[in-house]
Amino acid sequence: MNSNFIQTYVSVDCVVFGFDHENRLNILLVQKYLDEMPVERSKRLPGSLILSHEDVDDAAQRVLTELTGIKKMVLKQFKCYADPNRASNEDDIKWMGKEYKHQIERIITVAYLSLCKIDHKINSAKYDTVDWCTIDKVPTLPFDHNKIITESLIEIRKWIETDFSIIFELLPKKFTIRQLYQLYSSLSEKNIDIKNFHKKIATFSYIIPLNEMEKNVSHRAARFYKFDAKVYKKNYNKLIK
């Protein structure tokens, strides 16, 4: 055996996006207090080593279910991170020793995108804290988690451009067109004219107006809409045929 061929541990890390009531993108960060580990460096992306019987997709689904209680979360694999030095920081090595009770020399990770409604109650027994963090306030995280988050933003944009339906995973069931516009704007990084956006949206038969308006708002009350997944599927299939 060429001794240069190495075995490595394999993990998954999940960037879970949410959209808050101030129209900002957020991601979920978890924290677990471990003896002798500095608390300020304990926030990280939710993740896990994969188990012997697991595919990486299954491991990511397990991490997300442990986190949110939801059995089947929307998820998308986007990149394998395998820099030989990605786990060479002393604190990170120490953390792996504590967390996994083992000296881990090398670890590659497969990164996933996921989406969660921000009002979903999160009550995970696995972590000491699970918090939404606005995307522009993400602290310095261990390993290459900051890099993963930066690259996940490019990936979520691509994902929404190729499958617009996933944007509704981030909105409440009833939403206004302004909410949809603000979410789309915060994801797309382009300046989009709101009038053009309204016109475009009006052509989407899967966005259904409801007989219900906003209440107790300081601006003119806007109509609520819902997303019809069945109509979308039908239309979407037509487009690619």
Next chain:
Amino acid sequence: MNSNFIQTYVSVDCVVFGFDHENRLNILLVQKYLDEMPVERSKRLPGSLILSHEDVDDAAQRVLTELTGIKKMVLKQFKCYADPNRASNEDDIKWMGKEYKHQIERIITVAYLSLCKIDHKINSAKYDTVDWCTIDKVPTLPFDHNKIITESLIEIRKWIETDFSIIFELLPKKFTIRQLYQLYSSLSEKNIDIKNFHKKIATFSYIIPLNEMEKNVSHRAARFYKFDAKVYKKNYNKLIK
């Protein structure tokens, strides 16, 4: 240590696309004759285990350079395949023992797309044969290589839709619009009207007409064009600003 957390070997596998003179998509398959191994099952995707100092991108670039002699090939990571049973076929286990001189229980692979002009002379010392194979004639391959190839077709389509410039990696330096049309059609799986295609292409300032026509052809001689990467980059950057 939770004994369920496992270490695994990690490999890269490369799907290298080429476009032949009969306007068909091809991929590169390699073959190495090993004692006691059936020759008919010896074709496979070019790949390798990663080395201790290597990132997966570096490993893929190494595999491609060993294969083509080209120092820096265009490449794109597209998916990590980690089914626990992906290397459980008896022949595959035997092959890994012969190739890597070691009992390998589990191996995950990171799959890459690459593109190569089909006229490029391939002369690799590492393999006994390296052959282009048209995409509809790919034989049954070891591991999950057939699945990887099927999924790579979806990925190459997406890649070209998001970055049209990579299509020119598959064409000769001088090409006709018909060649470009046939390549685009074979990649996009849509029926594209050739007149509309011509109109669209005429708006792309990075496709430059040359003062040179086809020679010795049975149909009306067509003009040659070239791709101008600089003009493309300038225009492309403008689009995403």
